[in-house]
Amino acid sequence: MTTVLELSDVSVTREGTTILDSVNWSVDSSERWVILGPNGAGKTTLLQIAAAFLHPSRGTAVVLDQRIGGTDLFELRPRIGFASTAMARRIPASETVLDVVLTAAYSVTGRWNEQYEDLDVRRAQRVLAEWKLGHLESRRFGELSDGEQKRVQIARAVMTDPELLLLDEPAASLDLGAREELVQLLGGYASSPFAPGIIMVTHHVEEIPRGFTHALLLANGGVVAAGSLGDVLTSEQLSQTFGLGLEVQETEGRFTARAV
Numbered sequence: 001m002t003t004v005l006e007l008s009d010v011s012v013t014r015e016g017t018t019i020l021d022s023v024n025w026s027v028d029s030s031e032r033w034v035i036l037g038p039n040g041a042g043k044t045t046l047l048q049i050a051a052a053f054l055h056p057s058r059g060t061a062v063v064l065d066q067r068i069g070g071t072d073l074f075e076l077r078p079r080i081g082f083a084s085t086a087m088a089r090r091i092p093a094s095e096t097v098l099d100v101v102l103t104a105a106y107s108v109t110g111r112w113n114e115q116y117e118d119l120d121v122r123r124a125q126r127v128l129a130e131w132k133l134g135h136l137e138s139r140r141f142g143e144l145s146d147g148e149q150k151r152v153q154i155a156r157a158v159m160t161d162p163e164l165l166l167l168d169e170p171a172a173s174l175d176l177g178a179r180e181e182l183v184q185l186l187g188g189y190a191s192s193p194f195a196p197g198i199i200m201v202t203h204h205v206e207e208i209p210r211g212f213t214h215a216l217l218l219a220n221g222g223v224v225a226a227g228s229l230g231d232v233l234t235s236e237q238l239s240q241t242f243g244l245g246l247e248v249q250e251t252e253g254r255f256t257a258r259a260v
């Protein structure tokens, strides 16, 4: 058991507006967390602190035993896998799928003159196969479907064997089939005892894979509830978080929610 993230009284203020308000949260390496909350609740801001991209305005954030603000972040960041639409925009459309994943070893996007070991290439190919992308390794990133691009982003994020994996809306904009394929793959990955601590932001309870263990509900920058999935994903607490009556149902580890 290793604590991978510890936030104590973390607040973020931008132009006089409080975006995160006194957040206390601890994540262990064995836990797989989902963050849920309405638009503008502060989910992405919270993830940016976990990714060591953002310093809190107040309070203390410790990521992989390094205090944000008191550390050389260039050494910390390669230990964190991060997949988000903003990161994906930095990937050149002409890059091959193999190179998108391979370049993670150097924390760059876009292959230049780096020399990669055979070991790196074999690892990238293994990761691509795990995320059902092996047949696409020579294709250009920009030519892939949304679902394939999302899986490539995750493959890139796990290429370096991160100690903490952060996923910002990995299933956003996917059709039902692509979503289910991704949720299944994420569930398999999350269930492995060798996977790192995982934090995933999502808008929909339907996107929570089996194998995820914990949830944090965020509204107006504050934590409504945080803890095990069973304790947190109740109709009452989800209704409070989204400000309307919701009924949550769980079937064999998957969730659905509808207004009542």
Ligand SMILES: Nc1ncnc2c1ncn2[C@@H]1O[C@H](COP(=O)(O)OP(=O)(O)OP(=O)(O)O)[C@@H](O)[C@H]1O
Binding pocket: 014, 015, 017, 019, 037, 038, 039, 040, 041, 042, 043, 044, 045, 046
């Ligand atoms: N640089 C900034 N300056 C001012 N306000 C900001 C800044 N960045 C974010 N915000 C505001 O902070 C709030 C939280 O943003 P954040 O992106 O973290 O929310 P979110 O929960 O991820 O939202 P969404 O679900 O819509 O992606 C929003 O109201 C946003 O407009």
